[in-house]
Amino acid sequence: MEYKTDYLVIGSGATAMAFVDTMLKETDATFLMVDRRPKVGGHWNDAYPFVRLHQPSSFYGVASRPLGRNRLDETGFNKGYFELATGVEITHYYHSLMDEVFIPSKRVQYLPLCEYTEEGDIISLMSGEKHNVTVNKKVVNATHITTEIPMTHTPNFAVAAGVNCVPPNHLCRLAPNFKHITVLGGGKTGIDSITWLLANDYPADNITWVIPRDSWFYDRSKFQPDEAFLDQTLEFLAGQTETFAAAKSLEDVCLGMESKGNWLRLDKNVWPSMFHAAIITKADLEQIQRIKNIVRLGRVEAITSKGMQLTQGEISCQPDSLYIDCTAAGLGHNVNNFTPVFQHDLINLQMIRSWQPCFSGALIAYIEANIQDDALRQAMTHPTPMSDTVKDFLRSQAHRMMNEGQWRAHPDIAKWLVDCRLDGFSHLFANISADDDKKHSQLQRYGQNAQAAVENLLRLAAAV
Ligand SMILES: Cc1cc2nc3c(=O)[nH]c(=O)nc-3n(C[C@H](O)[C@H](O)[C@H](O)COP(=O)(O)OP(=O)(O)OC[C@H]3O[C@@H](n4cnc5c(N)ncnc54)[C@H](O)[C@@H]3O)c2cc1C
Structure with missing residues (x-):
């Protein structure tokens, strides 16, 4: 044609x-x-x-x-x-x-x-x-x-014949038939699988969770596009920008984000290295913290009827476990x-x-x-x-x-941001009343730190 x-x-x-x-x-x-x-x-x-x-x-x-x-x-x-x-x-x-x-x-x-x-x-x-x-x-x-995504990717680990390892697309159908489930992957898909199981009364003790790398998560309360949540959103933006401007190291960035309540992690005793920008609520966090059987031995290399071979060791597993593959690379x-x-x-x-x-x-x-x-x-x-x-x-x-700096300096784009539903927040910022000192001071903190934040982030990125 x-x-x-x-x-x-x-x-x-x-x-x-x-x-x-x-x-x-x-x-x-x-x-x-x-x-x-x-x-x-x-x-x-x-x-x-x-x-x-x-x-x-x-x-x-x-x-x-x-x-x-x-x-x-x-x-x-x-x-x-x-x-x-x-x-x-x-x-x-x-x-x-x-x-x-x-x-x-x-x-x-x-x-x-x-x-x-x-x-x-x-x-x-x-x-x-x-x-x-x-x-x-x-x-x-x-x-x-x-x-x-799990349904269309090819897992990069071997699965022995007879082992039940499926993408989460099959979890709802198969879960009632298995007394033990092993969730592979510590990202958002793994979290979704676990919270779905727990919400449907699957016993937390019957779940094993393989987390190759722990992750930082955003707290969803900071991303609510409504006047009622605006203080929190502005505090998030101002606090994040201050952290970016002042951090002396990558660790400072993480600790700053955590101490300001912007980032969450599964376990305060484990330092996450991964950041895929998964957004969860504190209620999600409480749920995933119910899982006690966590395997932190790196990536899965092979699953057999007896157990798992991981990059940092081997473990034996329940012989009749259902493995849920949540290891796709996402983005x-x-x-x-x-x-x-x-x-x-x-x-x-x-x-x-x-x-x-x-x-x-x-x-x-x-x-x-x-x-x-x-x-x-x-x-x-x-x-x-x-x-x-x-x-x-x-x-x-x-x-x-x-x-963002370039967009807001251009009158047509600045207007487009306010008018476009996909922006989410600019229309709220544009309508802050002139006498709302708290919100204006939060915006000011963002503006005062923005340039230093950009320079510092680029410096830190080059240094690590
Ligand atoms: C579980 C999950 C939750 C998510 N939640 C959010 C969220 O809340 N907010 C958010 O912003 N993002 C979210 N994302 C990210 C999400 O990927 C994006 O929102 C968005 O769907 C990506 O769209 P895309 O068009 O860039 O990519 P894709 O959806 O991958 O589309 C690319 C398309 O290109 C086609 N294609 C590729 N190569 C070729 C080729 N050579 N010839 C012909 N066709 C080709 C593919 O078939 C595909 O249909 C989420 C992702 C996942 C996996």
Whole structure:
């Protein structure tokens, strides 16, 4: 088949959808979206059944359409905080957006089940046919963040015949049949599996948790986009920036974040090295702290009917345990990917606000449509890639703060931030009343420390 388009978009996950959605509003361009998956929404199509966003739904998705109903949860471990969309809600959101908005606009064509090859060809995975595309403007690579999830990754450990090791997608169905469950992985998917089991009355003593590396977690109370939580959010921003500006070492950053209540950890006696920006509540933390049988012997290398071989030792296990593989890299492929966003006739959709791919896709579209000065574009779009360790976090945060400074200094972008639902918080900051001394003083503390924070973070990142 022959196609003509202004923008060829590779990938149709959350980042690509946010980009195209904003471009539809800001330009009259046309788009051809290509994805090897059968549906838009990227990795969410293969997520485990109890998955939810880490962050409130109200600032996830695309700019033009709300996700969820912006309600506070009344039950569960997120009680009192804004709702977190489920995987089903997210996929429905993207599928209906494509069917109801993108395709009817007559400006978006969509080729599912098509591979974009290294040679730049588009090949149908069903027929093998090669599609020829004439691109008038740019190619948009929306695959940089490429999310690796349990259902579609290949575990990097051996599993002996007869051992039951499955992704969390099968946990709900299989858990009642097993008297013992071993959860592999200390990240958010491992936490989700454990909290799901405990919420459904699976005995904590019958769970073994393999944590190759302990992790720092963000406290979700700091990310609630509402006037009622604004003091906490501003205190988080001011305190974090003071920590970044004053820290003498990477350890100082961690201790500062912890002492200000921004970061949590599973065990005060274990020093975490990992930082994947998982966001949990204190109620989640209380739950995962109920697990006493924790294995900290590095990564799993092999599982046999007798036990596990790990990088730092061997342990024997319950012979009839169900192993839940939560070891996929998540956004791990994006760590230290500083590929520039704007490169001539190529746009690399990268995160330009840390861990906010949707916001980033939308803002890059706004910049593409409205800002022509290349130096300014570059200054506004330093990549803030995913972090694996706290060290990665330092540089990514410095870039985020550099970008934020550029955006807020540009009147059109500053207004866009206030108006765009994906920003989450700028509209709250813009509406702080003139006589609210406490909040203005928090904003001032942020502003006074921002430049020193950027410089110090870059210095610390270079030193470790
Ligand atoms: C459990 C979980 C919870 C999360 N919670 C949050 C959250 O609360 N907030 C948040 O902001 N982020 C969250 N994330 C991060 C999440 O990954 C992003 O929100 C977002 O979904 C990433 O979208 P993406 O489009 O960049 O990547 P993907 O979803 O990976 O999409 C990329 C697409 O590109 C396609 N593709 C890749 N290469 C090719 C090729 N060569 N040819 C054709 N197609 C190709 C893939 O098939 C895929 O569909 C979470 C992630 C996980 C795993």
